[in-house]
Amino acid sequence: MSRYLYLVRHGEQQDAEHGLPDGPLSPRGVRQATLLAERLGGVPFDGAWTSPLQRAQETARIMTARMPAIEPEPSALLMDCIPSGPTSDMPHAFESFFGGVTEEEIEAGEAQMADAVSEWLTPSREDRHELLITHNFVIAWFVREVFGAAPWRWMGVNQANAGLTIIRVRSAKPPVLITHNDLGHLPTELRTGLPVEQPY
Template sequence: MTHHLYLVRHGEQLDAEHGLPDGPLSPRGRRQAEALAERLGGIPFDAAWHSPLQRASETAKIIAAKMPALEPEASPLLFDCIPSGPAPETPSAYDPFFGSVTDEEIDAGRAQMADAVAEFLRSSREDRHELLITHNFVIGWFVREVLGAPDWRWVSINQANCGLTVLTQKPGRPWSLVTHNDLSHLPPELRTGLPEPYML
């Protein structure tokens, strides 16, 4: 009996480089989501949730079109957020990023992710396959949580658009990171969203 949690970052957003907080997928983002849908097609999902933001909702819709039995639901626990602030040991390279974040945003993100962890990293007594379509920082927080890393480390854990991360838990064992930011379903020209170009 294993609980499988599949974490997916949304596809590339149209005009994301212009600083828009949300928007539809770009044509490349739709291709990313279609490729991911093909990759996930053989998995017997029990449930799926997505962030209510447009770029995640559209990604979920494209994936669900390939899997008619799957009906993704919007969850406010998967909104884009800032899960925590910097710590004394956080490298100064992140100062510009955190300098633009308010205490209110950090408090809201911390509360959201505490609820998200309680909801989605719960133990299951049966085999389950669940899909979460969300955002870079949210996935970084889940990975950090499973690895027991310091709170601030989520900011250094990055996912590409439509990258696939898989977490599993077997009865009596902690959650494990099976794969992180797997892009094998995306050809090089569709690999976007990482701070540095993906070269492999």
Template sequence: MTHYLYLVRHGEHLDAEHGLEDGPLSPRGRRQAARLADRLSGVPLDAVWHSPLERAAETARAVAERLPSVTPEPSALLFDCIPTGMLPDTPAVYEPFFGSYTAAEIEAGRAQLDDAVAEFLVRKGDTHELLITHNFVIAWFVREVLDAPEWRWMTISQAHCGLTVLGQRPGRPWTLVAHNDLAHLPMELRTGLPESLPV
């Protein structure tokens, strides 16, 4: 009786290379989503939740085409967001990243992800839920399960349509079963990871 959460970053969106924040999936993003759908076709999903942003909603629809028994539902708890600013133990190398975010945006992001953790990281019995969301949201869930320092979400990256799995058995804490599994994606479809990570 294990509760599984399958966390997926949306597919590549069409205007990502031009710096636009949202948009439909690119042709490559649609191929990523189709491969993800094939990968999940044998999973007995009970629910599919997705960020309301277009790139996540379209990825969810691709999965639903192969899993007609589930209807994707949007959740504002899965929006892209920034959950912290600079913290006392955050390495100084990350400080420039936060320059374009306001205190209000960070406060809202933290409140959202606190609510998301309270909503989804709750034992629900023998359940399989898919969350199609964004890189930072998945990083926060992984950090939470590993009980890592809060700033560590910045060091966790997820490729487009990479698959992360969390599981909880009765009487046990949540476990990171798999992170950023890309076995369903050939090399030419593996996008979204930084070429080099900051130290």
């Protein structure tokens, strides 16, 4: 039996370039979410979960409006977070990222992602398709977990707005990454959210 996780980053946020912590989707973000919903319309989803933040919840509403069989449920396990802190084996180039991050934020993120992995990266007794609408760092942590990579390796794993990552969780074998940051449903002008240049 397989459990399929469809990990989606929220659509582009209105005025995201101004550094606002949360807010509604931009018109472009609405279009991104609509096109992704059209792409996934034929998937037999068993459930949908979303980060409680506004940009993710609005993305979830747009997507599930086209999927009448499911209702998105907010989950604190999908909240935007810092999944882990600096480690001794982490390249020095990444250190500046943690300049404004507190120990409390790191501890909260580590605990959250440990619970999220326990919740969703465990095998199911039946075939399931689950939609998770969340944030860049959360998706990066799931991808890192699939590969069993060092804790710091979530850094530099980026997903665009309304990008699609699919993970297959199997009963007797390790989980596998089917696709990461698939943007085939978005025309070039709607592909946003990836750093032009890595800040670290």
